[in-house]
Amino acid sequence: MKLSDASLGASVPALEYHYNLGNDFYALWLDKSLSYTSALYRSPADTLEEAQTHKVDYHFDETHLRGAECLLDVGCGWGGQLQRATEHYDVKRAVGLTLNQPHIDWINTFNNPRIEVRLQNWRDHKAVARYDRIYAWGVLEHAARPGISDAEKRGVYRHFFELCHGWLKPGGWLSVQTITYENAQRSDLNTFIEQEIFPESDLPTQADIVCGRERLFEITRFRNDRDHYERTLRDWRRRLRANKDAATEMVGSDVVARYEKYLSLFMIGFHTGTMNLSRFAFRRIDRASN
Amino acid sequence: MSNVRLGSTGPRRRDQSQRLTDDRPVSEQTRGRQEIHWWLSNYLAALLGAPSETVDTRLSFESHGLDSAAAVSLVADLEDWTGLELDPTIVYDYPTVAELTDFLVAQLQGGAA
Numbered sequence: 001m002k003l004s005d006a007s008l009g010a011s012v013p014a015l016e017y018h019y020n021l022g023n024d025f026y027a028l029w030l031d032k033s034l035s036y037t038s039a040l041y042r043s044p045a046d047t048l049e050e051a052q053t054h055k056v057d058y059h060f061d062e063t064h065l066r067g068a069e070c071l072l073d074v075g076c077g078w079g080g081q082l083q084r085a086t087e088h089y090d091v092k093r094a095v096g097l098t099l100n101q102p103h104i105d106w107i108n109t110f111n112n113p114r115i116e117v118r119l120q121n122w123r124d125h126k127a128v129a130r131y132d133r134i135y136a137w138g139v140l141e142h143a144a145r146p147g148i149s150d151a152e153k154r155g156v157y158r159h160f161f162e163l164c165h166g167w168l169k170p171g172g173w174l175s176v177q178t179i180t181y182e183n184a185q186r187s188d189l190n191t192f193i194e195q196e197i198f199p200e201s202d203l204p205t206q207a208d209i210v211c212g213r214e215r216l217f218e219i220t221r222f223r224n225d226r227d228h229y230e231r232t233l234r235d236w237r238r239r240l241r242a243n244k245d246a247a248t249e250m251v252g253s254d255v256v257a258r259y260e261k262y263l264s265l266f267m268i269g270f271h272t273g274t275m276n277l278s279r280f281a282f283r284r285i286d287r288a289s290n
Numbered sequence: 291m292s293n294v295r296l297g298s299t300g301p302r303r304r305d306q307s308q309r310l311t312d313d314r315p316v317s318e319q320t321r322g323r324q325e326i327h328w329w330l331s332n333y334l335a336a337l338l339g340a341p342s343e344t345v346d347t348r349l350s351f352e353s354h355g356l357d358s359a360a361a362v363s364l365v366a367d368l369e370d371w372t373g374l375e376l377d378p379t380i381v382y383d384y385p386t387v388a389e390l391t392d393f394l395v396a397q398l399q400g401g402a403a
Binding site for chain 2: 190269
């Protein structure tokens, strides 16, 4: 299927609108690794830092990362998982893709020769050599724009899985974590989210994901964790409130109020099941030649 | 996160002089059951644009048209008024005036939320 411009997902300006408020602002309320996707809590006593590490370790373990030669992290953010893969999982080469220059500036401060980060849309990525593992957390939320047909939207996710299949070695593993629609659809969502928080972005359903990987990947693990995202948001909201004066000085009171409202709305969304947090592990599967 | 049905922000937030009838710090005040019930009923009435005595407090906030954005505003106003730190989700866990009143009374009697 040929994809139209509207199928290209959120534009760079749209993503910058949300993600480019300065590394210092996000450092005020995210964990130390600046992980900006749902954590995974193992116990009621877990701190946000511990739960974010659990999330990374969960995905790495589900995809048998230890000792793998080379990984690709699509939408690598501030690169915490690239650092953990190379330092704790003996990965020799970790390539990250992001659309935000501040992410790259941050990752470059690691001075980690095993990490390579590129300012590149995943649609434009060309693998120099095939990867052993691919990670895409918090990416498919921005892959499709609102207003396209269901068929075109399915085509977007299909394209993503086709590219991942081509980038991976046979038998390689892929991990996806994404927010999905659960008991609602786009028209049920509060317009504040689209207009003020995540412009040009529409969510997939779990069925979109499952259909998109047909004949390319087998699903080896799947779990829904909306309660974990609600708790993550609670931790973020609490930290933002605790650092409100510093945040206001950095980005202004209107932006702080906008973020506080968005974190609250998302807490309600996950609490009531409007949205879910879906974590998948896949393994590339190939047809035997006839 | 349903769409706005009765306005996206709920009733206008009161300023400090209207919010408190007691000059003591919030932490030293005791918000009684009756006062909390009255506050919530009036909040809903303002949201509906109707006299408070016509509001059926046995019905859920959602059935009164309180969408997620209005719920966030309600909880923020409740935090200002009570001095408690509250989750925005309490409106869904305690979905009527009576249930939310019971919850808030317990929180105020038991200390910080």
